Amino acid sequence: MLGASLLGLGSAVGGTKPIFGTNPIAFGFPRRDSAPVVVDLSTTQGARGHVLLAAKLGKLLPEGWAFDAAGYPTRDPSKALPPHGTLAPLGGHKGYALALAVEILCGVLSGMWPPSGGAILVGAVRVEAFQALDDYYRSIESLLGEIASGPTGPNTDAILIPGQGSALRGKQSCNKGLQIPDGLWSDVVGLARDLGVAHRLIA
Secondary structure, eight states: OEEEOOSOOBOOTTOOSOOBOOOOEEEEEOOSSSOOEEEEEOSBSSOHHHHHHHHHHTOOOOTTSEEETTSOEEOOGGGSSTTSEEEOBTTTHHHHHHHHHHIIIIIITTTOTTTSSOEEEOOOOOGGGTSOHHHHHHHHHHHHHHHHTSOOOTTOSOOOOTTHHHHHHHHHHHHHOOOOOHHHHHHHHHHHHHHTOOOOOOO
């Protein structure tokens, strides 16, 4: 799946005008007896939500995530989003090229350019058109096993498969609950109050 948010968050390499959304790219690969492999990434160095959360928590952004309105690198989340700045493309010119491809496939191809909303492109592949399903399952487990069993570098306990970390965090959250910062919870309570939605905090 490809998605163009068309919010004007990211700029072209060398430019300062916010043109692209975070333009995510996502793939899901099924496995027979385990959670699927999920590759889900934005074509900007960081997602808009992470920038908003950093601003809420009073934290600096990682190096290389954003530029201010003049095109200078910034770690200040208040200067990382339009009209005060833009998000940096993932991997420099390579991320810019990917963002452009997503914009064309989702925005131009769908008739949503110039931007008037969000657009996505969804595709599915029938495995049996390429090989027997059993062969696919054997091959993907062989590949993932080769990755997971490889030697690790410094400060690395285990090699995770894409999507595995999110699945583990989700399981931990289901078992232990979520830790929500006070400032963020205040926003949630305010929004719930405005919408007339009942809410309560579980300590």
